[in-house]
Amino acid sequence: MIAEWLDIGPVDQLPALGARTLPVQGGEEIAIFRTANGQVYALINKCPHKHGPLSQGIVHDTTVTCPLHNWRISLLTGEALGEDKGCVPVIPVKIDGGSILIGRREALQGMA
Ligand code: FES
Numbered sequence: 359m360i361a362e363w364l365d366i367g368p369v370d371q372l373p374a375l376g377a378r379t380l381p382v383q384g385g386e387e388i389a390i391f392r393t394a395n396g397q398v399y400a401l402i403n404k405c406p407h408k409h410g411p412l413s414q415g416i417v418h419d420t421t422v423t424c425p426l427h428n429w430r431i432s433l434l435t436g437e438a439l440g441e442d443k444g445c446v447p448v449i450p451v452k453i454d455g456g457s458i459l460i461g462r463r464e465a466l467q468g469m470a
Pocket residue numbers: 405406407408409410424425426427428429
């Protein structure tokens with residue numbers, strides 16, 4: 359049976375306010391973020407504006423600011439905030455036994 363969740367490594371290796379990327383073979387790269395209070399979120403690593411690498415943005419509360427043109431994207435919904443319109447897919451995350459798990463189906467949905 360294929361597990362529903364993919365273990366992508368220890369949460370300890372992701373510093374608060376940090377981000378890392380996870381390549382998905384044949385699919386879209388995923389960006390994993392950790393907030394100041396230790397929550398972990400994952401989005402497809404593509405800004406809804408012009409595909410800027412969100413993993414290189416600045417995390418503030420539950421938003422990330424795109425490094426290219428400063429759109430603010432919600433880590434909760436993937437939606438652009440403020441005047442900007444657009445949305446990037448959110449990948450479900452849970453922490454189990456100190457490991458970060460992400461939803462397998464959602465992680466692989468970018469695959470053809
Ligand atoms: S590509 Fe992200 S704000 Fe333009």
